[in-house]
Amino acid sequence: MTTVVFTSLWREDEEYYREHLKGMKVLTFSQSIEELPEEVLCEAEVACVFVMDRVSSQVLEKMPRLKLLHTRSVGYDHIDIEECRNRGIVVTHLPEYSPSAVAQHAFALLLHLVRKLDTIKERVRRMDFSQSYQLMSRNLEDMTLGIIGTGRIGSLMARYALSFGMKVLAYDVVTRKDLLDLGVRYTSLEDLLRESDAVSLHVPYTPQTHHLLNASNMSLLKDGCIIINTSRGAVIDTKALYHFFREGKIGAVGLDVFEEEKTLILGRYRDGEGSSLLLKLLEMTHSDRVIITPHVAFLTDRAVSKIREETLRILRAYAEGDMTFISSYSVFRA
Incomplete structure (x- = not known):
């Protein structure tokens, strides 16, 4: 048997x-x-x-x-x-x-961050129902989304963004004609980072994609750019992400995956302990401009x-x- x-x-x-x-x-x-x-x-x-x-x-x-x-x-x-x-x-x-499940989760993270829902939720929790310019967000049709990786998930993300009126840029080693026909423009990684108001990663993890976003190229980002990652944690250099978020270069972050996630997901973390990368990540979770979910984008x-x-x-x-x-x-x- x-x-x-x-x-x-x-x-x-x-x-x-x-x-x-x-x-x-x-x-x-x-x-x-x-x-x-x-x-x-x-x-x-x-x-x-x-x-x-x-x-x-x-x-x-x-x-x-x-x-x-x-x-x-x-x-x-x-x-x-x-x-x-x-x-x-x-x-x-x-x-x-689950390509649609992951793409929908990524787009949900984007919407949540653009509309500052954590800030609003916290104010309402405190019984503060006042309106103010601090809650002002942006219309998606005035924004450009850069998609890194246009496979099954990335191509769905592009379609969701286009349906909301966003301009979509893409970077991949393979150019998809179906996305070109919809109006997606393929460009270099550097130009995508320079021109995008939000960047969403949808690439597999390989030696070539390790720290695909790093200290060198994240410096090219627009001020206030939103970063979304539902692919694999190590495609982003966490130390550089932390630095540019603290400096204000990165305006908001939505992660379903992150470096050293296993320690947290399997319940092995002890308060105050862990690597410097993990401690930096946990520090970021205290901001209402950061959403971290525990690798559940697929979970429908x-x-x-x-x-x-x-x-x-x-x-x-x-x-x-x-x-x-x-x-x-x-x-x-x-």
Whole structure:
């Protein structure tokens, strides 16, 4: 019987997978894969992980029986892909389970910050219902949105912005004709940063996108620019983001992802402790011009249902030996 190990699993999902995978031995854990004992890891023929798991070469060394590694996410930068390739382990992911969910979350962050809703909410909470120029915001049709990365999510973000009358600039290694036809203008990263009133990032994390926004190019931003990131935390240099926000160069920040997020999301943070990056980020949360959400942009009922359904299809295909089906979800051919 095939042993499947699920990690970083929510309690609500445990019974679902057990019920629908009765022909397999299903082991479910809320912990990340690095925290599991070696006797569990060495038994797994299939592992189903999530974005908080770090599947390193050290973890893979403890999994001699592993044949299929499935991540219930779009991104797979948390997996040592080269080590999997060397070991002949097939790696699968879910390339498009929630593009609209993430794009909608990113646009919600933008609207929230543009309309200063945190400031308004706090005043009302204090029973201050007065009107003032401090609450003045901007019309979206007077703003330019710069989108970095126009894949599935970034292209939806562009369409949302256009429907609100915004001018849209884009930067990507691939130019999409459908967006050009809608009026999106592709430009260099530097010009996008210079001309945009808000910048939204929608790129995968790779060595090439590490600190894509950094101290050097963030200095090009318009004064008061809004930064939105729902892609991966490390595509922005947190230290530089903190600096330019404190200096007033960056007017507002909306993050669903951030460097060292795992410490907070897994509840490992202790008050006053942590790296300087994490402490800078936490300091920023005290501002009503900063919104940070805990990597939940994907988290809608439709997206979670699709994660479950697609994961089941992949595992059943594996049990049936249907590697042709699995290849359509594979990160590479083992």
